[in-house]
Amino acid sequence: MSILLQVDFDYSGPFGEEMAGMLTSLAxxxxxxxxxxxxxxxxxxxxxxxxxxxxxxxxxxxxxxxAMHTARLKEMGIAExxxxxxxxxxxxxxxxxxxxxxxxxxxP
Amino acid sequence: MSILLQVDFDYSGPFGEEMAGMLTSLAxxxxxxxxxxxxxxxxxxxxxxxxxxxxxxxxxxxxxxxAMHTARLKEMGIAExxxxxxxxxxxxxxxxxxxxxxxxxxxP
Numbered sequence: 001m002s003i004l005l006q007v008d009f010d011y012s013g014p015f016g017e018e019m020a021g022m023l024t025s026l027a028x029x030x031x032x033x034x035x036x037x038x039x040x041x042x043x044x045x046x047x048x049x050x051x052x053x054x055x056x057x058x059x060x061x062x063x064x065x066x067a068m069h070t071a072r073l074k075e076m077g078i079a080e081x082x083x084x085x086x087x088x089x090x091x092x093x094x095x096x097x098x099x100x101x102x103x104x105x106x107x108p
Numbered sequence: 109m110s111i112l113l114q115v116d117f118d119y120s121g122p123f124g125e126e127m128a129g130m131l132t133s134l135a136x137x138x139x140x141x142x143x144x145x146x147x148x149x150x151x152x153x154x155x156x157x158x159x160x161x162x163x164x165x166x167x168x169x170x171x172x173x174x175a176m177h178t179a180r181l182k183e184m185g186i187a188e189x190x191x192x193x194x195x196x197x198x199x200x201x202x203x204x205x206x207x208x209x210x211x212x213x214x215x216p
Contacts, residue, residue, distance in 0.1 A: 004150050004161065006114060006136065020199035027203040037202035042112050047205035053112065053161055053192065053206075084116065086150035086159065091128035096137040096147035098161075099207035 002037065005062045007069065008051030011079050015045045018083050035061025038099075050078075055100065060086060075092045110145065110208045111192045113170045115177065116159030117186050123153045143169025146207075158186075163208065166195060 014022065030039055032084040042051040043052050056062040066083045073081050122130065138147055143165040150159040164170040174191045181189050201208050 004148060005160070006150070006159075008114070008194075014162055015195075016136055016197065017199065020197055023200060024155070024203065027200045030204055036204075038206050039201065040112060041200040043196035043197050044112070045190070047192070049192065049194065051114075052116050054116070065168070084152070084155070084157065086116075086125075086152050086157065089124065089128055089149035089151050091125065092131060092135045092149040093147065095132065096144075096149070098146050098148035098202035100148060 001090065002088050003007075003056045003057075003059050003062045004088055005054040005066060005083065006048050006086065007054070007066070008042065009073060009081045009082045010048060011043070011050030011078065012048050012082060013045065015043050019035060019043065032064055033061075036065065109166075109198070110196050111164045111167050111170045112196055113162040113174060114159075114192045114194065115162070115174070115189060116150065116157055117181060118156060118185065119151070119158030119188045120156050121153065123151050127151065132205060140172055141169075144173065 013019070027041070027045065030036060037055040037057060040053045042053060054062070054065070056065065062085045066085065070081045070083060088100050091101060121127070135149070138144060140158045145163040145165060150161060151157065162170070164173065164175070174193065178189045178191060185209045196208050198208060
């Protein structure tokens, strides 16, 4: 059963491609975190927020990542990180095409 | 550019298959919401939370859905809904296999 980790925090930028350029190596390192299936990087310049939505293989991996990531963000100057670990309701998510299994991107 | 909507709220159940049985029709109706690409249904019996992570085609659709859904949850007795609309950082999400495009599930 997959586990969803939801993280957000107050963040004043940089956003978009400037952020992507700065954090490419960090993103690549996240692929090696135990149990990580995927991450969507979230940001809002309007609301001054950063964050991420992650799918993990199990709760222990999600909790361990959240503790590590919170400490890392604190070192980057972000004092308060809002992190929540959720179970996924698979039956309902499947009805709504929720990407909760290993997926491949359609190449049209 | 896809938009991510993050919703959670205090919720005391039912969870899991009991919730899925109650809300199958609601989930089916969500497939007809304008601009909705997918939803992952999130829940935590431990932390007494419900919620959802959605991908939308554009910000207007995400904002309209959040307003409608917040009103609907209020009718169901949930007074405070935490909803946040995010841009997706595509370059970083693609590095981490983030499902931000139209996807198909691998059938092994």
